[in-house]
Amino acid sequence: MSTENQSAAQAPKDEPVADRDLAAVAAQLGRVPRGTRAVAHRCPCGNPDVVETAPRLPDGTPFPTLYYLTCPKAASLIGTLEADGVMKDQTARLAEDPQLAAAYQKAHEDYIARRDAIEVLEGFPSAGGMPDRVKCLHVLVGHSLAAGPGVNPLGDEALAMLPEWWRKGSCVSEQDIETGIAALEAQRAEREDHAAVIAAKEQKAAERAAKRQQQGEQE
Numbered sequence: 001m002s003t004e005n006q007s008a009a010q011a012p013k014d015e016p017v018a019d020r021d022l023a024a025v026a027a028q029l030g031r032v033p034r035g036t037r038a039v040a041h042r043c044p045c046g047n048p049d050v051v052e053t054a055p056r057l058p059d060g061t062p063f064p065t066l067y068y069l070t071c072p073k074a075a076s077l078i079g080t081l082e083a084d085g086v087m088k089d090q091t092a093r094l095a096e097d098p099q100l101a102a103a104y105q106k107a108h109e110d111y112i113a114r115r116d117a118i119e120v121l122e123g124f125p126s127a128g129g130m131p132d133r134v135k136c137l138h139v140l141v142g143h144s145l146a147a148g149p150g151v152n153p154l155g156d157e158a159l160a161m162l163p164e165w166w167r168k169g170s171c172v173s174e175q176d177i178e179t180g181i182a183a184l185e186a187q188r189a190e191r192e193d194h195a196a197v198i199a200a201k202e203q204k205a206a207e208r209a210a211k212r213q214q215q216g217e218q219e
Contacts, residue, residue, distance in 0.1 A: 021048050023180025027172040028070045032184075034058060037118070040067050040146035045170040049074055050142045055119040064124045066115045067142035073165040078137045081158055087134040090154050094132065100153060105131045107152040111143055128155075 017036050024047040025033045035054035043049040049071035057063050069075055081087075094101050108131035115121065128139030137158045144155030165171075 017051075019181045019184050020177060022184060023177045024048055024172055025051055025070050026180045026183075027176040028072055033068075033070075035063060040142075043071055043074075043166050043170075045166045047071075047170055047172060050145045052146065055115055055121050062121050062124060064115070064121055065127045065139060065142075066111065066118075067127075067139070067146040069138045069142040069145075071165065071171050073171045074141070074162065075138055077162050077165055078141055078158065081161055082137050086158060086161070087129075087137060090134045090157070091129075094134070101132075103153045107131070107140075107143065107155070110147060110151055114147075 017038060021039050022033065022036065025036065028047075033051060033053075035057040036051050037054050038052040039048040039050075040052040041048070041050040049069065051068050051070055052066060053063055053068050055063060055066065069078070094104060108126045111126040111130060115126070127136070128143070129135035130140075134140065134154055137155075140152055140155035141159050141162075142155075143152045144159050149156055
């Protein structure tokens with residue numbers, strides 16, 4: 001499968017991910033994504049197919065999988081490769097081919113370096129079975145799409161086995177995305193209202209504490 005026409009556009013890390021992209025990913029996954037830092041790769045249809053996720057989710061949970069494949073069409077096709085024994089074959093070849101093993105080791109190091117640049121997760125491996133086995137092609141393909149060809153040899157190999165999943169149209173509809181945007185805006189407004197209520201309560205508590213202290217000093 002050729003990926004030459006696929007954009008590797010990535011959102012700046014100091015800017016929030018656009019609501020449209022978050023809504024598209026939510027429609028792809030069937031849930032609101034957590035800890036999304038950027039769109040790491042876009043499908044030719046224009047929607048994200050790989051997102052970059054923070055090494056720690058908002059609740060503090062470690063999340064070693066930096067590049068998360070979101071497109072259900074691509075994920076389904078990769079699942080077929082896994083079921084057909086591609087991972088077992090690749091793992092066997094790692095033990096037999098020193099050059100392939102060395103290139104895969106470098107892919108592992110690249111993954112760790114990219115994640116460490118955001119936050120170091122002490123004691124956590126990279127992902128996908130790297131550096132000595134293959135246990136998740138979705139992770140390896142996500143890495144290949146995000147980093148570009150030539151970085152992860154087994155991810156590149158799996159990607160080349162896939163048909164052009166976008167040819168029959170986007171995996172999510174415009175209506176799904178618009179509905180998702182409205183839900184995100186409502187969720188954000190609810191959080192802002194809740195934060196305002198909490199701030200008002202804290203302000204009143206501080207005023208009461210200050211008044212009690214003042215009264216105590218006067219007695």
